[in-house]
Amino acid sequence: MSQDNKRPLTLRDVSEASGVSEMTVSRVLRNRGDVSQATREKVLAAAKDLGYVPNKIAGALASNRVNLVAVIIPSLSNMVFPEVLTGINQVLEDTELQPVVGVTDYLPEKEERVLYEMLSWRPSGVIIAGLEHSEASRAMLEAAGIPVVEIMDTDGKPVDAMVGISHRRAGREMAAAILKAGYRRIGFMGTKMPLDHRARKRFEGFTETLARNGIEIEDRAFYSGGSALAKGREMTQAMLERSPDLDFLYYSNDMIGAGGLLYLLDQKIDVPGQIGLAGFNGVELLQGLPRQLATMDACRKEIGQMAARIIAARLAEPAQPVENHVTLTPKISFGDTLKRR
Amino acid sequence: MSQDNKRPLTLRDVSEASGVSEMTVSRVLRNRGDVSQATREKVLAAAKDLGYVPNKIAGALASNRVNLVAVIIPSLSNMVFPEVLTGINQVLEDTELQPVVGVTDYLPEKEERVLYEMLSWRPSGVIIAGLEHSEASRAMLEAAGIPVVEIMDTDGKPVDAMVGISHRRAGREMAAAILKAGYRRIGFMGTKMPLDHRARKRFEGFTETLARNGIEIEDRAFYSGGSALAKGREMTQAMLERSPDLDFLYYSNDMIGAGGLLYLLDQKIDVPGQIGLAGFNGVELLQGLPRQLATMDACRKEIGQMAARIIAARLAEPAQPVENHVTLTPKISFGDTLKRR
DNA sequence: GTGAAAGCGCTAACAG
DNA sequence: CTGTTAGCGCTTTCAC
Numbered sequence: 001m002s003q004d005n006k007r008p009l010t011l012r013d014v015s016e017a018s019g020v021s022e023m024t025v026s027r028v029l030r031n032r033g034d035v036s037q038a039t040r041e042k043v044l045a046a047a048k049d050l051g052y053v054p055n056k057i058a059g060a061l062a063s064n065r066v067n068l069v070a071v072i073i074p075s076l077s078n079m080v081f082p083e084v085l086t087g088i089n090q091v092l093e094d095t096e097l098q099p100v101v102g103v104t105d106y107l108p109e110k111e112e113r114v115l116y117e118m119l120s121w122r123p124s125g126v127i128i129a130g131l132e133h134s135e136a137s138r139a140m141l142e143a144a145g146i147p148v149v150e151i152m153d154t155d156g157k158p159v160d161a162m163v164g165i166s167h168r169r170a171g172r173e174m175a176a177a178i179l180k181a182g183y184r185r186i187g188f189m190g191t192k193m194p195l196d197h198r199a200r201k202r203f204e205g206f207t208e209t210l211a212r213n214g215i216e217i218e219d220r221a222f223y224s225g226g227s228a229l230a231k232g233r234e235m236t237q238a239m240l241e242r243s244p245d246l247d248f249l250y251y252s253n254d255m256i257g258a259g260g261l262l263y264l265l266d267q268k269i270d271v272p273g274q275i276g277l278a279g280f281n282g283v284e285l286l287q288g289l290p291r292q293l294a295t296m297d298a299c300r301k302e303i304g305q306m307a308a309r310i311i312a313a314r315l316a317e318p319a320q321p322v323e324n325h326v327t328l329t330p331k332i333s334f335g336d337t338l339k340r341r
Numbered sequence: 342m343s344q345d346n347k348r349p350l351t352l353r354d355v356s357e358a359s360g361v362s363e364m365t366v367s368r369v370l371r372n373r374g375d376v377s378q379a380t381r382e383k384v385l386a387a388a389k390d391l392g393y394v395p396n397k398i399a400g401a402l403a404s405n406r407v408n409l410v411a412v413i414i415p416s417l418s419n420m421v422f423p424e425v426l427t428g429i430n431q432v433l434e435d436t437e438l439q440p441v442v443g444v445t446d447y448l449p450e451k452e453e454r455v456l457y458e459m460l461s462w463r464p465s466g467v468i469i470a471g472l473e474h475s476e477a478s479r480a481m482l483e484a485a486g487i488p489v490v491e492i493m494d495t496d497g498k499p500v501d502a503m504v505g506i507s508h509r510r511a512g513r514e515m516a517a518a519i520l521k522a523g524y525r526r527i528g529f530m531g532t533k534m535p536l537d538h539r540a541r542k543r544f545e546g547f548t549e550t551l552a553r554n555g556i557e558i559e560d561r562a563f564y565s566g567g568s569a570l571a572k573g574r575e576m577t578q579a580m581l582e583r584s585p586d587l588d589f590l591y592y593s594n595d596m597i598g599a600g601g602l603l604y605l606l607d608q609k610i611d612v613p614g615q616i617g618l619a620g621f622n623g624v625e626l627l628q629g630l631p632r633q634l635a636t637m638d639a640c641r642k643e644i645g646q647m648a649a650r651i652i653a654a655r656l657a658e659p660a661q662p663v664e665n666h667v668t669l670t671p672k673i674s675f676g677d678t679l680k681r682r
Numbered sequence: 683g684t685g686a687a688a689g690c691g692c693t694a695a696c697a698g
Numbered sequence: 699c700t701g702t703t704a705g706c707g708c709t710t711t712c713a714c
Contacts, residue, residue: 006486008463010707021685026709034683051484056461057401058707061690065709066398076423085417089444098458100441103430117439120397122349143392145347229629259629266631288570288600290607351691362701367693375699399691402706406693 009052018046029054060122067096069311070118072128074106074196078253079283080300081129084151087304088127095312097124106195108134119144125311131156132197147314149307152298153198154327163306163326167198170296170330171205174250174278177332179210181339183248183276185218186210189235189260190252192222199252202280206250219243223256232259240275247275254279257293258286261337265290277337282330292335299328350393359387370395401463408437410652411459413469415447415537419594421622421641422470425492428645429468436653438465447536449475460485466652472497473538488655490648493639494539495668504647504667508539511637511671512546515591515619518673520551522680524589524617526559527551530576530601531593533563540593543621547591560584564597573600581616588616595620598634599627602678606631618678623671633676640669 011029015022020039027033028043035043046052060066071088073081088099100123102114112134118126119140125147131154133141141148141159148160155168178186188206190199207217219239223231236249236259251257257279264271271277271291282297306326313322334340352370356363361380368374369384376384387393401407412429414422429440441464443455453475459467460481466488472495474482482489482500489501496509519527529547531540548558560580564572577590577600592598598620605612612618612632623638647667654663675681 008486012707022707023685023709024683027684030709032709036683039683051480053457053460053481053485055463055707057398057407057463058690059709060398061402061692062707062709064690076417076426079420082417082423116394119394122396122398139392140394144394145349227625227628229626231629233629255626262629262631284568285570285596287568288572288574288603290603353691363691364693364702365700368700371693373693377699380700396691399706400693402708403691403693405706 008055009050010055011052013050014043014047014052017050018042066122066124067098068121068123069097069099069125069127069308070115070121070123071099071101072104072111072114072118072126073101074104074129076103079255079285080281080298083300084129084304087301087306088308089304090301091305091308091312097308097312097315099127099308106193108132108137108195112137112140115140124315125149127151127307127311129153130197131158131162133159147311149310151303151307153201154325155201158325161307161310161322161324163303163310163328165299165303165328165330166205167201168205168208170280171202171207172209173205173332174202174280174296175206175209177334177338178248178250178276178278179213179215181272181276181341183339184215185243185246186215186248186250187219187221187239187243187246188217188250188252189221189223189232189239189256192224202252218246228253228255229259229262232256232261233263234259236260236263249275249277251277251279254281254283254286254293254295257295258289261289261291261293272337272339276339282333291337292333294333294335294338296332297330299330302328349396350391351396352393354391355384355388355393358391359383407463407465408439409462409464410438410440410649411456411462411464411467411469412440412442413445413452413455413459413467414442415445415470417444420596420624420626421639424641425470425645428642428647429649430645431642432646432649432653438649438653438656440468440649445470447534449473449478449536453478453481456481465656466490468492468648468652470494471538472499472503474500488652490651492644492648494542495666496542499666502648502651502663502665502667504644504651504669506640506644506669506671507546508542509546509549511621512543512548513550514673515543515621515637516547516550518675518679519589519591519617519619520554520556522613522617522682524680525556526584526587527556527589527591528560528562528580528584528587529558529591529593530562530564530573530580530597533565543593559587569594569596570600570603573597573602574604575600577601577604590616590618592618592620595622595624595627595634595636598636599630602630602632602634613678613680617680623674632678633674635674635676635679637673638671640671643669 011022014025025043028035028040104111115137127149129152131150150158150162152164154164154166221235278294280296282295352363355366366384369376369381445452456478468490470493472491491499491503493505495505495507562576619635623636
């Protein structure tokens with residue numbers, strides 16, 4: 001069976017064990033070129049018997065091919081990026097490509113490090129969240145000479161391809177729906193993340209539409225850390241004590257929105273009659289709350305899928321031009337917390 | 342500035358641009374060995390100017406060192422593994438090591454494929470969830486000749502090291518607390534995942550303690566897919582309609598437990614007086630619910646941290662023996678849904 | 683259908 | 699402190 005010394009097995013070991021040249025062993029193991037059924041079986045038997053695991057490092061160096069796709073995202077902990085990954089995985093599973101993920105914690109310097117690190121493995125493509133990168137990062141992406149898809153956001157100019165939604169527009173549309181429903185005294189709650197450009201753009205779009213209608217946000221609050229649900233609850237309480245005449249609360253994400261919703265229900269406040277609520281993301285997780293929070297789907301899975309498809313298509317047919325700039329359009333779901341009219 | 346042809350830059354390019362030998366360039370870029378300040382600066386300037394990104398593939402092959410740690414987990418979508426990853430990341434960030442994650446979807450065959458794939462990159466260590474693996478997987482882990490830490494579970498025999506909690510014991514302790522509080526007519530709800538061995542062990546431990554006290558579960562139900570919160574709500578309703586005299590509901594995870602809790606509150610059922618509830622995991626996310634669900638912390642972050650520390654220590658001091666079998670002991674938090682006595 | 687030779691881009695091990 | 703030489707384990711290319 002398997003060896004006992006510490007040296008990992010090489011092709012040569014399989015070659016010797018099977019009496020077939022290294023070259024032919026290599027061909028069998030990769031299913032490349034014609035090999036007679038007889039030798040093929042001999043080789044496979046020997047490889048399996050020894051417990052041989054090919055060395056991709058050597059293979060990649062020799063062939064100048066690496067079936068890795070670097071996926072660079074800000075965070076794993078907020079439920080939105082895992083869904084993007086799921087979409088990417090689904091698509092890449094039908095290809096030779098393998099995703100490798102790196103996390104930046106929303107820090108440009110860390111993004112730069114992670115990108116450098118990943119590029120040093122010479123991946124076949126890059127999927128990276130956002131359109132805002134340090135100059136050095138952009139330079140690396142441009143110089144890499146591989147397909148690059150920037151995801152989540154389409155408010156800006158990509159290095160190469162992009163797939164996402166317009167967060168600015170998402171903010172505008174939510175503002176429009178809120179105004180249309182008759183709400184006028186609006187409070188905002190979000191994360192204290194100056195580097196979350198997508199949240200910022202939503203906020204900008206939101207206030208822009210309000211302003212165009214002569215309205216300004218009456219109160220705002222930001223949080224960081226802790227359980228989003230609990231923060232939503234606390235902040236909502238604090239805000240309503242401070243500004244009791246608000247008639248709408250817009251949250252930068254569904255989790256804090258849900259916290260707010262639970263608080264209002266506790267307080268027996270009429271939602272959406274007295275106060276309306278809306279979040280952002282379309283988190284499936286929250287189905288099952290006593291009321292459905294109004295929200296807007298960020299199209300996370302689709303974004304992952306399309307990004308992966310673009311990479312795969314580019315690599316399969318480098319010549320064929322591929323749809324490069326994809327803007328998905330999320331729709332509002334009114335749920336039970338935003339009057340419909 | 343950067344090049345425009347498609348060939349990636351090599352050390353040789355930097356060498357020529359700086360007039361320093363490849364070897365010395367290599368030393369500068371890796372901070373190895375003594376290099377005069379003057380040449381160091383020349384080299385760094387040239388590298389930066391060209392936009393050189395080292396080729397780790399070649400480096401790894403030549404040095405026979407790969408600073409990658411394979412992390413193999415069943416899922417990214419249920420909030421528990423991202424937390425484990427966070428713990429791993431925290432610790433590895435202070436080292437040269439880089440985690441690379443693979444996802445198995447709770448499928449042994451997929452675990453085997455992923456493991457094979459990862460081992461073919463010759464990582465320096467493996468962190469893998471669970472103690473149950475296919476024979477082939479175990480063989481690969483044993484033959485790899487690198488530190489292997491099996492995490493989450495300690496009810497079984499690891500290939501090498503393990504860090505986790507005893508899920509069987511967790512189940513037993515929860516059963517004991519429930520009985521002690523005086524509940525007797527108990528229902529169980531969980532996921533339909535025959536391959537989630539940890540959930541199974543918790544369930545076994547749970548029923549074992551009940552049986553030892555002459556009690557059997559009166560009703561049970563399993564779900565798959567969908568929003569756990571919504572499922573918890575639906576299943577709880579269905580179960581109580583079917584078995585209206587239950588006085589306790591034990592859930593295999595906090596999310597469905599929270600769904601159940603919300604349902605009972607809606608129905609104005611007295612919790613924990615008429616019916617008690619408990620889940621499992623200690624999900625921080627749920628703080629902010631109107632009541633705190635009784636639960637048991639799975640020590641996710643600590644597990645990730647300790648596993649990473651074991652790998653790091655082993656690689657730093659291969660001789661030094663390292664604490665190999667770590668069993669953490671979660672405590673029950675009673676919250677507001679399990680009578681305390 | 684199979685094999686031999688060369689070399690991928692880097693670093694270990696020496697030599698100066 | 700700096701340079702030279704020889705591979706790492708595989709695949710490409712070409713020959714048989």
